[in-house]
Amino acid sequence: MPTLRQRCRKVAILTQQGFQKLQTAQSQTNLWNDFTKSCTLAALSEQTGLSTHTLSKVHARKKGVDLQTLARYFNGFNLTLEPDDYMPPRGHEETTILVPSTPENEALVTAFPPQNHxxxxxxxxxxxxxxxxxxxxxxxxxxxxxxxxxxxxxxxxxxxxxxxxxxxxxxxxxxxxxxxxxxxxxxxxxxxxxxxxxxxxxxxxxxxxxxxxxxxxxxxxxxxxxxxxxxxxxxxxxxxxxxxxxxxxxxxxxxxxxxxxxxxxxxxxxxxxxxxxxxxxxxxxxxxxxxxxxxxxxxxxxxxxxVRGLQVADIQQMLNAKGKFQGTDDEWNRLVEYYDGNPLILALVATTIQRFFDSSLTNFFNHKTLISEDIGELLDEQLSALSVPAQQIIKALATQNAPLSFSQLRSHLSHSISGNTLLGTLEFLKARALVDTTSALFSLHPLLIHYLTS
Known part of the structure; x- marks a missing residue:
């Protein structure tokens, strides 16, 4: 049975030669942006399987990363990591690991830690x-x-x-x-x-x-x-x-x-x-x-x-996978704002627009069928089993045109609801993402307001 030996796992940073080798390989792919003369971290992450955080460290060339990470980065562009492509970082970090002392590992251990994922x-x-x-x-x-x-x-x-x-x-x-x-x-x-x-x-x-x-x-x-x-x-x-x-x-x-x-x-x-x-x-x-x-x-x-809703451009990109939709910029903004950028609900709405309104946002808005039964069931699930104070708070916030402070909200509620009850119920509603808090002002998500007042 092979024995275990302590080995130091080397970490390194890219040399200018190694960094340039990667840049050249990237410039020959469809990930390269000719305007910025670079690839986005998100695109590189998809290509290599490395996190954007790790890629940022590699590009900064200040803190060392293990050689396996550099090799994986190079492999993502069909490159081989050569000794001249990396060097020890300042302050040379090392990690002690235990590895089997076998002929194969004696050759590999200085460059790559063992994998056991x-x-x-x-x-x-x-x-x-x-x-x-x-x-x-x-x-x-x-x-x-x-x-x-x-x-x-x-x-x-x-x-x-x-x-x-x-x-x-x-x-x-x-x-x-x-x-x-x-x-x-x-x-x-x-x-x-x-x-x-x-x-x-x-x-x-x-x-x-x-x-x-x-x-x-x-x-x-x-x-x-x-x-x-x-x-x-x-x-x-x-x-x-x-x-x-x-x-x-x-x-x-x-x-x-x-x-x-x-x-x-x-x-x-x-x-x-x-x-x-x-x-x-x-x-x-x-x-x-x-x-x-x-x-x-x-x-x-x-x-x-x-977690909040998505932006208009993100929703448009998401729905492009379902098909082509016709709508003006104002209609897209209205659609995403009305449903609070909720991806699941907007996917349900998009299916309705495709099947019954010829993929036209204009036709959809003209018929004023904005809350379907499927969407109502999802929101009912979120609102189910609320206490009487919670229902009163939801109703008060839904009927106001602007966020309310603690004292303003209290003035819209029954006198039987004490300050402590109000505070505890607000914490309950916030933990369920039903109430938003910004600068000590309380409000509902737009989708809930539309549902409760429709």
């Missing part, structure tokens, strides 16, 4: 037609790769694109992790309960370890400790989609979830947020989980991002 995409969507979100992706990459956040929540109204954003991010930063596991917590139908917590943990542990075993005969606490140990030992990227499915206020009344299972899911979220580990867990949810809110902070390793 485990990837399980589960039911992740195909995001090859992803549009927009440049700013959000840059922010999230900063949080994951620079700030080393251990937990990030993407929350927002139904259909806004949380799942796609998380999946696209995972694709871009995948090379920076040893293990990637993507899982949805959404039941197969409204009449079904979420996956029992023990089964969920077994699935995660098996996939994060890269092993396949039957149900692990241990108690829940032992399984949680095993999961956290895995996240501490190696750098894993774990995406948990539709987390609202295991939050008590979001579970449909026709479904039942064992109280013990809910409490276990809740405790796991707390552990993922507060325990120190080197992995990154990304949650998507219609609700910002209350379990993690105490741990959110700029320097606390836990962040939360409210």
């Amino acid at each position: 485990v990837v399980s995409w589960g039911l992740a969507p195909d995001v090859s037609m992803f549009c927009g979100r440049t700013t959000e992706l840059e922010t999230l990459q900063q949080w994951v790769l620079e700030d080393r956040c251990r937990l990030i929540t993407l929350f927002g109204i139904v259909g806004i694109g949380k799942t796609w954003l998380a999946t696209k991010l995972a694709e871009q930063i995948q090379p920076e992790f040893k293990v990637l596991v993507w899982r949805s917590l959404q039941p197969i139908s409204r009449s079904h309960s979420p996956l029992p917590f023990g089964d969920f943990l077994d699935d995660l542990i098996n996939n994060l370890t890269g092993e396949s075993h039957p149900s692990i005969p241990e108690n829940i606490n032992a399984k949680i400790r095993k999961l956290m140990d895995i996240l501490r030992r190696k750098r894993c990227l774990l995406i948990l989609d539709n987390v609202e499915s295991i939050l008590p206020s979001q579970i449909p009344k026709i479904a039942s979830i064992n109280d013990y299972d809910y409490e276990a899911y809740s405790q796991l979220l707390k552990h993922l947020a507060q325990a120190k580990h080197q992995s990154c867990v990304i949650l998507t949810s219609q609700v910002e989980p209350t379990e993690i809110q105490p741990f959110i902070g700029e320097n606390l390793g836990v962040h939360s991002l409210g």
